[in-house]
Structure formats: C-alpha cells, structure tokens
Amino acid sequence: MESTGMEFSSLSLDLSVGPLRSSPSSMRGSVKEEPNKSPIKDEVEVLRAELNRMSEENERLTEMLQSMCASYSSLQSQLIELMNESNWEKGSAASASASASPVRKRKSESLDTNSAHMINNTPNSMINFVRHQTEPASSSDNSLKHLKVDSRPNISKVYVRTNASDSSLIVKDGYQWRKYGQKVTRDNPCPRAYFRCAFAPACQVKKKVQRSAEDQSILVATYEGEHTHGQPTSRPEANGANNGSSSTALPPIQVAPAKKKPRQGDEPPEIQWRLVQQMASSLTKDPEFTAALASAISGKMLELSPSRS
DNA sequence: CGCTTTTGACCCGCGC
C-alpha cells in the first residue's frame, strides 16, 4: 500500500490550511485596550468577532473533514481492490480446502463472508478499517448454503479493539441497544451478548457481540437487518459515553449489506454530505479527537512559521 | 417504581 502515505500527506497538507485560532481571552484583551468604547459595546464586538471566527473555523474544519473523507474513501476503495486481488489469488486454494473439510458449518459461521469492519475502540487511536467483501465465486459449496445466506437480512460484522481487561460487551456504534440475552457458545469461551435496537420498537435490527476467540481484546459485533429510523447521533442522550448499552462515538461505518458494494464515489452528493456531517458531529464530540486535531494544527503552524525560535 | 440487565428455561433448526 504505497499510496497510503501519499493520501495521508495530502491530508496533512490540508491541515496546513487550518485556522489560526486566537484565543477569545487574548482577543478580549486586545479590544479592551481601546479607550473610547463602552464595555458593553466592546463585549458585543468581541462576541461578534468570536462568532465570526468560530463560523469561519467551522467552515474550514468542515472542508478539512471533507478532504479527509475523500482520502478515506479512496483509501478504502484501494484497500478493497487489493483485498479482492488477494482473495482472487487465494480463492481457488481456499475453496478447495473448504470443500475438503466437513461441510457442517452452522449459519453463524457462514456469515464470515459478509462485510466486516475493524474499529479501534481505544480512545487514542484512529479507526482501523478492514472490510471483507462477499467473495463472489470463491465458495464452491454454493448452492444451498449460498441461497440461505442471501435470504437473511443484511448482515455485517464490526471488529472493535478494546482494552483486554475490559470485560464489557459494549460496542460504541451510535445506536441505542437493549440486551435481551447472553449465551456461551461452543466455539468460544467468551459469552455472546444479544441486543435489539432500543431506539424504535419497530426497528428489527439485532446485534450480537462476542469477544474474538483468538484475540480477546477484539469485540466482534454482528449486525442483522437495517435500522428503520434515522441516525440517533443527534440525540442528546447518545452523547454520554458511559450509558451502559447505549453508546455513541462512531456510527457503524457504513454497515454495509453484503450484497451491495458501497463505494462512496457512487453516492449522490447529498448522501456524501450527510456522511460528512455525521462524521463531523461524531468526531467533534470526541475530546480525544479534537485534542489530537488541535495538536496537529498547532504543530503544522509551528512548522510553517520557522521565524519563531 | 419503572426501566434495564441477568440468567435459566424453552424453542427451533440442523445433522446424524
């Protein structure tokens, strides 16, 4: 993936366009130095200027976010292409071994060919993203099994890296879930938790969360179905990160139905704009992200101004 | 007191 560096360098270039934000307190101080204005007027002016700066900054940040999204989607498509290429190469061998092994594979295991994502849940890290597209012709035992998978609701998997010591089965995806069951399954000593969407009673989306048997620091969330309601990220209670089953942060990053191949470039501009806004609202709620962004911007500012000692 | 979570029991599909 040599292009990754290129993409990120363009990102950092965009950061250099970032706002030179002066702190409100310093602004206030500079205005107060003018002797012939009343304090109230000063205050109004300061607030107005601050508001203007804020909105300009907001616009710039939105632009930056858009470029980030563009880079992200291009990276994503490159990754998918690369994975498809490698899958194509491995396809014949994999399908051969699959057909040689005992065919007894229960339905949950057959979901592995559906879409999957990796989210790093630790606050200090950015999102890792891995998607396994449905392999078009790799499974040779297609006939019946394949039909069964297709008849199921949209299924996707999200991998969330958590602290290994954290025993909770909570995946922050922006939706509100109600737990209705927990079970220890045969192939994994860690219990699997079953959740229903609690945002709307009519919403039939279900979620299963289980720690990976190989790496217990990874939570595997399996989503079934599609939400029949809008994004809940604007809801105030979705902002609390420690609300038991309800969680926030990142909405499932394009929890992709397995049958479609979602590519952001194919989406109409208004959907892209909504995605950008969702990402913006999610990211700006994350203090870690804003802190990281601020340090990146200030670092870039220092880089660009060598006159300072 | 009401809502949520827990957990054992039950249901159902699948393979033998």
Added chain:
DNA sequence: GCGCGGGTCAAAAGCG
C-alpha cells in the same frame, strides 16, 4: 427421532 447448539423469552434481580 434424538441430541446438540444457537437464539429468544421472561421472571428475577439490580439500579437510579
């Protein structure tokens, strides 16, 4: 038909 295992139900417990 039987057993196994995943998924769901619902009463009890927990919590604010």
